[in-house]
Amino acid sequence: MAHFVPRASFSLPGSIPKTYFLGHHHSGANAIKGILNTINLVIECRDVRLPLSTQNPKLESLVAGRQRLIVYTKSDLCTDSPAATHTLRGLYGADNVLFWDKHRPGTTGALLRKLKNSARAIDALTGLRIIVVGMPNVGKSTLLNALRSAASPEKKAKAAKTGDQAGVTRKVGTSVRIVDSEEKGGVSGGIYLLDTPGIFQPYVEDGETMIKVALAHGIKKGLIADEILVDYLLYRMNHWNPGLYSRYCEPTNDVNEFLTAVAKRDGKLKAGGAANWQEAAARVLSLWRIGKFGRYVLDDLSDEAIRAHQHLLVNPHLSQNQAKKLQREERRRARTGD
Template identity: 50%
Template sequence: MATTTASAAAFVPRLRFPLSESIPRSYYLGHHHAGLREITNRLSSIGLVLECRDYRVPLTSWNPHLDRAIAGRNRIIVYTHRDLGTDSPNSVERDLRRYHAGHNAANSAVAGHRVVFWRKDDPSSTKSLLRHIADAARAVDSLTGVRALVVGMPNVGKSTLLNRLRTHGMAKKASVARTGAQPGVTRKLSSPVRILEGGSFARDAASSSDAGGSLGEGVFVLDTPGVFVPYVDDAEDMVKLALAGSVKDDRIQMEILADYLLYRMNRLDPALYARYSPPTNEVNDFLAGVARRTGKLKAGGVPNVEAAADFAVKQWRTGQLGRFILDDVNDDAIRLKEIAREGGGPTSLSQARKREKEMRRERAMNKQKAV
């Protein structure tokens, strides 16, 4: 025991994560482009937008292209998976709230936005969001009710959010949107689903104020396909999104995702994986420990590192291997994201592919120069 404690005390985690050139920089599929076009076409009849961002990657899941498409609209930004980020400092939520408050103050000429940090399994969190929705809908004051869109990156939790809103906002309990562990379950806009009625139930249960207009016939929400960014400049951002589940698991090797998870756990607290392995920077040692502990062995007792990597990643996604965020949230990081939003970037699949080819060519030229 003393030896283990000493080795843990002497352990020095990696300062940087080695990024493979094989990591793709795009996951912008045809239905993403079609979904963004359909969202844009529907905006004229939409009174409210619920924009979902993943709290585990609060900056990386911020889609500048989607942000520009819905700019100026009455919006509620919902940070999903807040319950999966409880190991990270509360200063993360505080800094994000401060940023959004400053953004609203600096852009008073256009529609501001509310911000909600949503916990899936906390009914009070869902009811708080419903109060914000009801208040925003009453400000529209439409006799026919309000149509809202729920938008965001793939697999950020949009359909789950819609189901919870329906369950807590309506007297009749029912799930209305398909959900799944992989992105791409929703591929086109859904039919409008009522989450709040226009009568006294909505006012009593969901309104934070008696002031304002009427909900009319209620609030109706349309689920939309997740929309990925056409091109990801930073390969580490692509790994973060894949680890969080916004990219299908066959696009980046699970061993790479498990290695990045190990890197992040070491930066926070190596004790997070103590049941599988002593502190280590070697992903194969970590995965061998996972394989032995969970019985994921090949013939002759050889650790099945592929199965172990898949297991470790899914454990983290469900909060069973730490509940922490992957982004470093600070003023500089937020400002860089703002610059990306203002500066644009590839806006189509063909432009994204062209950008990726240029990057590969540049890396090859740099290698030749080094030789």
């Protein structure tokens, strides 16, 4: 077999939206702003596969100067990028960062211990009031439920609704008691957590970021066609390790060839036996989302890329007016469905 050469770059289709800032993101951001002065600690959740792309400049300015803990969620999905955790800890300081995985109770326990320490440090009669913020679908509500049931195993019912799509939580929740007050064996005043709706960024700087966020279900399904997402994933897999999909086909840069192989192997066929690319694409994406095509960080975490990202957070390419115009167009598109 000839030596396989992956594509050097991914050519972005022109149709990729650059904004997904919807009405409930706007009202959610205002609601968060309105209650921040009653809050002692901000937990900001970011998807560990997208540590930079799920850092939201809008939230950044909202919570600036507040005590903050960054929780990188879904760490079960980035085990193939071991250096990433080291880099991210280094960026913020190990004490301000935690890697969380809903399947590993130890990670929830570590977070709970941190929160109890913070509660003891402030020793307020009103307890420690925490708000959980982040981009859509990063796992905020799942984290709240996990903390609550770790602290009170007898509470079996979920306090917050969760689901693998953007926009499950629509409003700032009522505060949920995670840890009881001192007289019930907890910490002074107790620990309370407020869930919030995922807030999208006013706009993203490039189409590739939007594709990455779409892969992780951070925007509405279907906004970017599944076939485009699979093509991008194929491009990335070819750089990580083309063997990731060897059960389907030889290394290829041709998404149609890949999808045809998946369709044949996994029975995603139309009547008559032709490959159903749409169903094959959906299959590939759902397998990737459970780690079956590698558990890699999608963002570039080189020093240079991190510096460029931090620069853009402070100096965005688009003016506020240009961003607002894009948002208006996007809202109109969402309303009219075109």
